[in-house]
Amino acid sequence: MYLLDQVKKQQGDTQINRVYLIKDQKVVFVNEEFSKWNKVRVNVSGFTLTAGHVQSEYQLLNDLSDDEFEFRQKTLIEHGCTTVMLFVKIQYEAQIEKKLLAVIEKLKSSTIDYVLGLEIPLRLLRPSVLILCKKLTIPFLHVICDEQSDIEQIPWMYIAQASLSYRVVLMPSFKHESFKEKQNQKWHWQKYTKKYAIANEEYIREGQRWERRALQKVGLYPQKGELLVGSDLDYNLYTADESQLVEGSHKLDYDKRKPSAVILRGKSLKIDHHHFLIAGFGQHIRIKMPGRLLSVGN
Incomplete structure (x- = not known):
């Protein structure tokens, strides 16, 4: 000591x-x-x-050479980043486990710590995906809502039920080109997530730091992002x-x-x-209980 x-x-x-x-x-x-x-x-x-610093990151998931991977890690460290929140892009539910295993294998040489989340289209926001998130300890989902997305057709009540034992945090991005339609999507999203007390947070872009409330929601605070007893x-x-x-x-x-x-x-x-890069020093942080320091509905 x-x-x-x-x-x-x-x-x-x-x-x-x-x-x-x-x-x-x-x-x-x-x-x-x-x-x-x-x-x-x-x-x-x-x-x-x-x-x-804890911040969002995509580039480490690209098909990088060993030198490029080291350079990206040095860049993150240069700016004080010690933990990254990674968004693994998924198009089909069946590929989730295979893709995550490939990412974990790739990051075995990481120097910095990391948490794995997913980026999915709205059509994949379904109870079976949330149940899989619990199994794989995936605490956050970046949900892409584009022109074809119909937020009202999502089975929100079943999403809420599937989230009771593992409160995955939903982080929406609204991609509709029409400002009016984008605002309409936001309104419906807020309506349903509030009605069913579903954990959600504004999307945090690559390079942006995660602040206390977002870290609390995903269950990473106070292990990361602060210096308190237990950090x-x-x-x-x-x-x-x-x-x-x-x-x-x-x-x-x-x-x-x-x-x-x-x-x-x-x-x-x-x-x-x-x-000082230390290959393999970085840890895959598995979140066992997102939102454990927040009351239901926050």
Whole structure:
């Protein structure tokens, strides 16, 4: 065990003082100070700390060469991403298990952690697919609603019943070219998901970070995306460069900033301009119970 000491943690627009007691690369204690601790301390004064970023990703699923795969991982790590949420594209229910097994095999050489979700057309939104999601621990579905999609024809009551024991989060995208029809699709989607208390969330595009509420819905919080008791020791360290703070606040401008250090489960993946890829270190995180920290209907 050791103490991560003298931490300036970014919390919204402010910075707060924190110490973190670490055991087996997980946070076991958090406080403003721990003066009685008389064992190993790791001092990170002079840096600002954030939790490792969790973001949506597609490119790692492409048919990449080993060099391209490494380059993409370095790019993600360069910007502080320690966990990716992957959307495996599916056209037919029968191909789901085979495609997922192929992706898991491909990602055995991953350095960063990952969670598997699916991207499906609306016609595949059916109870049997949700039951399969429970079996395969798939906590989120990106649902594509195009010009041919009829949201009213979806068996919403049976979707709700199939979701009772494993609340898969639905993330819709509305692709209709007509703005009026797109708004009509959104209205019907909200109507039925609210009526049947089905978990849903706005689609989070590639490269965008998942915030607390979305992570809670899929069941990844607080393991990822925060540093609380029980969290993995994933964090980024930023140097105190005032030129890269948002004007008028202490909030880091993440569009401009690149962390000086990126840590995943206690391992350094980046220090200054040096990257340390560890093939096979990345874990496939299987979500056993999405939404376990949320009340039904959220």
